[in-house]
Amino acid sequence: MPTINGNGIDIYxxxxxxxxxxxxxxxxxxxxxxxxxxxxxxxxDFDVVAADQRGLGETEIPPEPYxxxxxxxxxxxxxxxxxxxxxRVIGASFGGMVAQEFAVTWPERVERLGLLCxxxxxxxASYPLHTLADLPPEEARxxxxxxLDSRFTPEWLAEHDDDRAIVExxxxxxxxxxxxxxxxxxxxxxxxxxxxxAIDRLGAITCPTLVAAGRYDNIAPPxxxxxxxxxxxxxxxxxxxxxxxxxxxxxxAVPDVMEFLAxx
Numbered sequence: 001m002p003t004i005n006g007n008g009i010d011i012y013x014x015x016x017x018x019x020x021x022x023x024x025x026x027x028x029x030x031x032x033x034x035x036x037x038x039x040x041x042x043x044x045d046f047d048v049v050a051a052d053q054r055g056l057g058e059t060e061i062p063p064e065p066y067x068x069x070x071x072x073x074x075x076x077x078x079x080x081x082x083x084x085x086x087x088r089v090i091g092a093s094f095g096g097m098v099a100q101e102f103a104v105t106w107p108e109r110v111e112r113l114g115l116l117c118x119x120x121x122x123x124x125a126s127y128p129l130h131t132l133a134d135l136p137p138e139e140a141r142x143x144x145x146x147x148l149d150s151r152f153t154p155e156w157l158a159e160h161d162d163d164r165a166i167v168e169x170x171x172x173x174x175x176x177x178x179x180x181x182x183x184x185x186x187x188x189x190x191x192x193x194x195x196x197x198a199i200d201r202l203g204a205i206t207c208p209t210l211v212a213a214g215r216y217d218n219i220a221p222p223x224x225x226x227x228x229x230x231x232x233x234x235x236x237x238x239x240x241x242x243x244x245x246x247x248x249x250x251x252x253a254v255p256d257v258m259e260f261l262a263x264x
Contacts, residue, residue: 003058006077007070012058013051013078017043020111020262021087023075024050025095025102028129028193029186031057045258046088051078053098055185064188068196072101079109088261090114093220093244094189097121097196100228104204113209114257117217117244119224120231121197127219130190141171147218149243166248202231209235210260212253214246236260 003012014032022042026035031052042048052059054066054074075098079087086109091099096118103110119126127147132140145152145167157164178186209232213225222239229237238256242249247257 004078004081006081007073009054009060009062009074011051011054011060011074011078013049013082014039015047015049015082016040017046017048019046021084022046022048022261023079023084023087023089024048025075025089025091025098026050026053026056027093027095028189029056030095033057041254042090042258045262049078049082049084049087051075053189055188061181061185061188064184064191066188066192068097068101068192068198069105071098071192072105075102076106076109085109086111088112088114090116090257090261091118092116092247093118093126094193096220097126097193097198100198100202100205101196103207103209104198104201107204107206110205110207112261112263113205113207114261115209115211115225115228116247116257117213117220118228119196119220120199120202120228121195122199124199124224124227125196126193126224128194129219130187130194144171148245149214149249150216150218152243166245170245199227199231202228203233205232205234207234208260208263210257211235211237212246212257213237213239214242214244214249215239216243217246219244 003010039050055061089099089110096115211225211229213222229235240246240250240253247253
């Protein structure tokens with residue numbers, strides 16, 4: 001089990017594939033055990049390093065609160081441990097927030113940057129997912145579906161088998177409600193997410209950047225992606241047919257992202 005001690009904590013990570021170096025950041029609550037399919041997809045063309053973020057999976061759950069700067073510093077320590085001075089970076093959702101924080105702090109370490117279904121914070125913050133815990137389970141499930149994709153009402157899902165399968169798959173990846181130390185780590189991540197704000201620092205990002213979003217995303221709406229692209233000097237914005245998981249919905253999305261990250 002590959003683990004390094006960096007930034008004061010034990011960080012579990014995995015490295016696989018070959019090709020250009022790629023640092024992969026997971027979304028809210030996601031662990032390497034839950035996101036292996038995504039990472040394996042990138043490992044076909046890249047040498048991928050990905051870690052369980054602090055408080056999640058096999059990585060240590062230190063005392064909270066956590067700041068986005070902590071997650072970024074964890075990643076910098078991981079790159080130091082594997083001997084990478086720089087690499088390409090991709091992050092989805094919460095992972096895109098960490099990727100932004102990393103890129104504004106260490107722009108010289110990022111060769112190309114992919115930001116998927118994410119937000120810069122401030123007046124363009126993502127939906128406050130921590131508030132879903134206060135809702136009755138059925139209401140939270142129904143709201144969660146329409147946050148994932150604004151079209152995903154109960155009526156829509158009853159008539160669209162593929163979309164209903166996506167909702168069920170996402171729910172399955174999230175798993176049963178956790179408790180104890182696991183839940184503490186998850187809540188600390190959601191808390192850090194709720195306070196993230198890089199909007200006024202995005203001009204520090206110097207590398208070619210792809211900002212990709214789903215047209216029907218209610219967690220990180222297209223306006224949030226537009227705000228990032230307007231502030232990052234060398235950014236390109238692409239919108240896709242789908243919601244928060246547009247990369248599973250629009251067949252053009254993944255090839256586009258892979259091509260962008262692989263470019264010289």
